[in-house]
Amino acid sequence: MNNTREVKKYMNPYLAGFILGLSLLAALYFTGRGLGASGAVKSTVTTVVNSIAPEHAQNSHFYSKYIEGGKNPMSAWLVFEILGVIFGGLISGAISGRLKFKIEHSPKISAKTRIIVAVIGGFFVGIGASLGRGCASGAAMSGMAVLSTAGFISFIAIFGTAFLFAYFFRKLWI
Amino acid sequence: MGPLITQGIISPEWNPMIAFIVGLGFGFALEQAGFSSSRKLIGIFYGYDMIVVRVFLTAVLTASVGLLFFNYLGWIDYDLVFVNPTFLWSAIIGGAFVGLGIIMSGFCPGTSFSALSIGKIDALAFIIGIGIGVFFYAETFELLFEKLYYAQNLGGIRIYETFGISPGLFMFLFILFGLGIFWFTIFIKKKYSNRNLKY
Numbered sequence: 132m133n134n135t136r137e138v139k140k141y142m143n144p145y146l147a148g149f150i151l152g153l154s155l156l157a158a159l160y161f162t163g164r165g166l167g168a169s170g171a172v173k174s175t176v177t178t179v180v181n182s183i184a185p186e187h188a189q190n191s192h193f194y195s196k197y198i199e200g201g202k203n204p205m206s207a208w209l210v211f212e213i214l215g216v217i218f219g220g221l222i223s224g225a226i227s228g229r230l231k232f233k234i235e236h237s238p239k240i241s242a243k244t245r246i247i248v249a250v251i252g253g254f255f256v257g258i259g260a261s262l263g264r265g266c267a268s269g270a271a272m273s274g275m276a277v278l279s280t281a282g283f284i285s286f287i288a289i290f291g292t293a294f295l296f297a298y299f300f301r302k303l304w305i
Numbered sequence: 306m307g308p309l310i311t312q313g314i315i316s317p318e319w320n321p322m323i324a325f326i327v328g329l330g331f332g333f334a335l336e337q338a339g340f341s342s343s344r345k346l347i348g349i350f351y352g353y354d355m356i357v358v359r360v361f362l363t364a365v366l367t368a369s370v371g372l373l374f375f376n377y378l379g380w381i382d383y384d385l386v387f388v389n390p391t392f393l394w395s396a397i398i399g400g401a402f403v404g405l406g407i408i409m410s411g412f413c414p415g416t417s418f419s420a421l422s423i424g425k426i427d428a429l430a431f432i433i434g435i436g437i438g439v440f441f442y443a444e445t446f447e448l449l450f451e452k453l454y455y456a457q458n459l460g461g462i463r464i465y466e467t468f469g470i471s472p473g474l475f476m477f478l479f480i481l482f483g484l485g486i487f488w489f490t491i492f493i494k495k496k497y498s499n500r501n502l503k504y
Contacts, residue, residue: 162310192451
């Protein structure tokens with residue numbers, strides 16, 4: 132079957148998880164902090180708002196946390212980490228022959244539906260990651276690695292809700 | 306002794322460089338595992354692909370066991386490692402929003418950057434969506450979220466303290482739990498393998 136040959140091109144999940152764990156351990160060993168992803172978007176939004184409407188940003192209880200005392204939000208650790216993530220993904224994709232512009236979606240939905248749902252999904256993740264102090268990598272994975280109670284709560288909340296809603300969104304996937 | 310930058314052994318100027326290198330490993334592993342495909346990632350919720358649980362739990366177990374060993378060997382000061390504080394309600398409700406977004410989009414922020422790096426246009430749409438979500442959150446922060454964001458602050462507590470057991474015992478139980486889940490994924494995948502989707 133074509134299908135199984137395709138899937139085999141991916142690395143063994145336990146080996147990939149081990150490498151991921153070592154990256155996380157390296158981050159903790161060097162900086163005392165774990166990995167994350169949503170923070171980079173937060174820094175970008177803060178930078179854009181601060182350059183368009185600096186006064187508004189200063190007065191906001193949200194943005195002001197990141198720009199106090201002339202701090203540059205874009206110099207945050209997470210932004211460089213994400214540049215690394217993109218570059219690392221590019222190397223991996225090049226090695227495995229997966230570099231290709233495409234909109235990936237189930238054959239049962241159109242590309243347009245896929246894009247619209249992806250934006251709406253992103254919208255909810257943006258709110259959730261801001262409120263929950265991180266996403267699946269920042270709050271749950273890094274949190275669980277340092278055995279924080281918050282990490283375990285985030286993990287259960289994220290995966291539990293996704294399972295809870297899986298039935299309602301099944302037409303998008305299967 | 307680590308953490309090297311926190312202790313002043315390496316100058317903070319190295320931060321961006323180290324962040325980039327750590328990110329390289331993170332991004333490489335995510336893409337190699339198949340997290341750059343939303344349809345592969347979402348398989349866990351419909352029983353046809355188990356990579357999320359296998360990769361995620363292996364990574365968490367590797368890092369948490371490694372950290373405890375580093376501490377035991379005196380390579381790292383466990384107390385200087387940042388423990389994200391537990392704010393009960395924002396963690397639960399924020400996590401629920403993230404979960405809803407994941408089941409709709411098939412991405413979480415980390416995997417979307419991985420997917421973007423190999424040219425997935427839907428990943429770009431998702432990241433734009435996150436930006437809009439963060440902007441909405443920021444603009445309505447005082448009105449809607451501020452109270453909830455700071456509610457029920459339990460501080461930087463660790464899970465074994467919550468359960469009132471020793472770190473070693475917790476780790477032992479956590480490893481058993483992980484092995485149980487890994488075994489369970491084999492069982493589930495067999496049950497649903499007849500779905501055999503092409504993706």
